[in-house]
Amino acid sequence: MGDLFLGIWVVAYRELLRFVQERTRMLSSFAMPLLFLVIFGAGFNRLIGALTPGVDFIQFMYPGIIAMTVLTNSIMSGLSVVWDREFGFLKEILVAPLSRTGIVLGKAVGSATISVGQGIIMLVLAPLLSVSLSPMLVLKLIPMLIILSVSLSGLGVLIASRMRSQQSFQIIVQIIIFPLIFLSGVFFPVNNVPAWLEFISKINPLSYGVDAIRQIFLNGEIAAAGMGQGYPLGVTVFGHTMTIVQDMLLVAVLGIVVLSLAAWSFSRQE
């Protein structure tokens, strides 16, 4: 047990240390979400107008962008594993008297800490977009960001556990991760799209993370709102509209599964 916590803390510590040394990474991690927010926001806002009374497109998209910031940065935990393997440092970690599960959790915790921090920094934009923030909202948001980022970091580490080069990891990110992010309801409600797209979006676990964050921001009213127009802005599965807690549980279960798989994969590492 001691080895486990030592592993988590040492690996997470180094992850954070690395992050503060790399200033460019700090900046670049905000670049894409901001770009989407500005371009799509400015481009579509007037065209689309209010999705439901009181919720315009930017207010709908902004929580999604926060989720996206957390998602992309969490997945990048995998890149740090591949990086360590390529540059040899992983060997120093693997040969130290640390538990393999601890190493995996340490990577996830380190990366999640960074992601949550970035998600919170994104909140400074809220007043500019006339999204109202309250201390209560932030308090509710943080646990969800933590669950989401730990789970997704676990996914990143799982993917990276057997990868040898940064290039192959980047390819996986481009063909699997980006589509998952785009199809998670960041940019459009997943209930009002062609059936095939709706199907993919609803089996995509990220959709539920995005939904939870959006419901926290819009006070839960959007889940059922819009019913009158034929579709709700939340995620409905078999006619049931997901609540924040159900979303959270679903993402947490995903996290436990991928982290267990990653720990198993690492313990068999040679």
Place this chain on the structure above:
Amino acid sequence: MSTIDVRGLSRNFGGLKAVDEISFQVNEGEIFGFLGPNGAGKTTTINMLCTLLKPTSGSATVNGYDVVRQRSQVRRGIGLVFQDPTLDEYLSAEQNLRFHAYAYKIPRESQEKRISELLELVDLADRRKSKVHVFSGGMKRRLEIARGLLHNPRVLFLDEPTLGLDPQTRRHIWDYVLSLRQQSNLTILMTTHYMDEAENCDRISIIDRGRLIALDTPDKLKDAVGGDVVTLKAENNEKALLELKEKYQLSPVLENGNITFSIPQGEKFLPRLIGTFQTPLLSIGVRRPTLDDVFLRLTGRAVREEEGGLKEMMKTMMKMHQGRGR
């Protein structure tokens, strides 16, 4: 009890027997060398001993702990310097050591002293705050040696510690290793394919194609070649060859215009030979056999050094290529 005890250790990769039933013991305080060409199985053996690789069969203990069943205990008691660098290049020398200190639970109050001591030992005290990516190959290797020793291991594994380094740095690193052995009772197991380095070991095991083919002190291994090597050149080589055979019962060979033969205690034989030899001589010399001669006699092949150089060069080039565009 031996510090390292290896019995019938084997490791297969697919159908390839990388390490084939090797057994040996290393005593406390010994410098034990693995000598052999690239791909002989040296690194695979080290990886099994340091718990990074599971043996296919056989067993091994380090400091009395089994390398399969008691991995944590084994890891705590060993220090490692791998062939390829395993430093975090974007952290400073001190940060790399600090990470290691945390991972090996070195008490906080003694960390500072230990880190300063070791940076002093490897002459990097003034580069403490520098990022590792600005270090030269030799500096990185020295930092890795310092890191490997930070937690006071009882056994230090050095996998080709001087590969790809310039002769001056190689000498430097050897000075550290030898002085370490004098200061503490550290056991060192190292691999090399540089013959001159293997001479520094107390005992050498020669490994070829996964099998251990000889194990002894460097001097005894060389004695097994049959004494010293005498090389001479005469005005008439044919006549000299005949005279050596008939008068001295030697078995000389003529090669590239030189006659060579081996004889125990060559320095003592040489004056006797010169005093009584009839054929006029142009040149004559005697040398101790090298480990090259040993390897040649045991396997019929020479250990080629340039392989390592080439492999290292290609690895570096690949890394540079991959590192681009980040």
